[in-house]
Amino acid sequence: MIQVGIIGGTGYVGAELVRLLSNHNKVKISGISSAQYKGKSISSIYPGFYGLNELVCESQQEVMEKSDLMFLALPSGLSESIVEKAIHKDKVCIDMGADFRFKNEALYKKWYGKSFLAHSLHEQAVYGLPELNREYIRKSQIIGNPGCYATSVELALLPLISGGLIEENGIIADCKSGVTGSGKNLTESSHFVNCNESFAPYKVANHRHTPEIEENLSNISKENVKLTFVPHLIPINRGILSTIYTTPKKPMDIEKVHEKYCEFYKKENFVKVLPLGEISKINNVRLSNYCHISLHFDEENNKLIVISCLDNMMKGSAGQGIQNMNILLGFDETEGLTDVPAIF
Known part of the structure; x- marks a missing residue:
């Protein structure tokens, strides 16, 4: 069973990842981190999880140590340094923010006000739109999940x-x-x-x-x-x-x-x-x-x-992140994502 961690597990994207991964048959959520809610359970923040998922928020380092793959559900600009540490530990990273969406550093700097910290990471990263880059996603260790x-x-x-x-x-x-x-x-x-x-x-x-x-x-x-x-x-x-x-x-x-x-x-x-x-x-x-x-x-x-x-929150974010995870781990691409749209 693949161990999957969520860095930033209490924002909307992080909580949606918890919801979806809780029903995934091929992975187990190893841990979630939160700077604001460390020590609190996910169900105390989102009562819909009560009795279904009682994960307690930990530090980023604790989650990283026990995860094979990590989702980074953080504001843009905060993921790159974490990914650099994770890659040295041979972890797979799917960044839900904008840190790895661009190949053009000048564009990223113009619109986000930041430069690339580790150019080698960006050379490895793949833009995670499956319908465009599926074959590259299969071989990558760093995925930049697209914007919604x-x-x-x-x-x-x-x-x-x-x-x-x-x-x-x-x-x-x-x-x-x-x-x-x-x-x-x-x-x-x-x-x-x-x-x-x-x-x-x-x-x-x-x-x-x-x-x-x-x-x-x-x-x-x-x-x-x-x-x-x-x-x-x-x-x-x-x-x-x-x-x-x-x-x-x-x-x-x-x-x-x-x-x-x-x-x-x-x-x-x-x-x-x-x-x-x-x-x-x-x-x-x-x-x-x-x-x-x-x-x-x-x-x-x-x-x-x-x-x-x-x-x-689904194809525009957490759902697409899990679709990318399924592809790079060799699972059926639809695993955990086959729910029929709400009828009303």
Whole structure:
């Protein structure tokens, strides 16, 4: 049985990892760490675990020592030094933050204000979008789990970008997320009175997932992909809906494009291309690791519109992290992730 530790086990992502891994048949949670709640049980912080999981929060070092693989569910900038120690002890690391999402150090420094501390680690690290890098993930010891918005937008655009079907510039990604996307610590915008019965954009054209999306899509396209990305906060707990506007390079046949999408994702367990005429909706993927994609064509304006929906805590975060774990450990990729989306 593989021993899996969670560094930062009491934030939203960490708690979701505990929930999912508690039902995984191939691994055992060896320990969880928390700077804030050391010595307290996970059930005293999240009573839903009462009688089901009574893990007690320990130090990072204690968790590292008894784990074969570690998830690092920490704010960006805190994982790299821990990963460096873990790799020297031959541990496998899946970073849920942004520390290992970038190959371009200048981009990381521009958007996160930090430089790479150990360049060799970044050379080893693989960007953990399975539908893009599955074969590399299998061989890696360090995985940078993608951002939630980035996952939604990249999955929506991969078939178009890889096929050279759309203009690389002028892409618009209009995205909405539930409040869990902003993390457990309260901000002014996530206070109940400010987000309930409201709907507002934030970090307009200045969100950190923008360079992540552009870097990965540019690597696929071999052209410089640029997009305008505007995230919005909506008063729901979980879920992302991305409406993406693209311009076709050639006259568009929506049925043929739909066929390309179905062919592109036919072997993927967690990406579902909906029939033409259907529309992706958050409530149809909630509490699941699935991403739903629907295609629409505005003939009057020559715009191909792609709508992508996923649960930001699942395929956008913890679920995708476990999917990556399954791949690199040689398990069935769907292990622990086959729950049907909530029906209502």
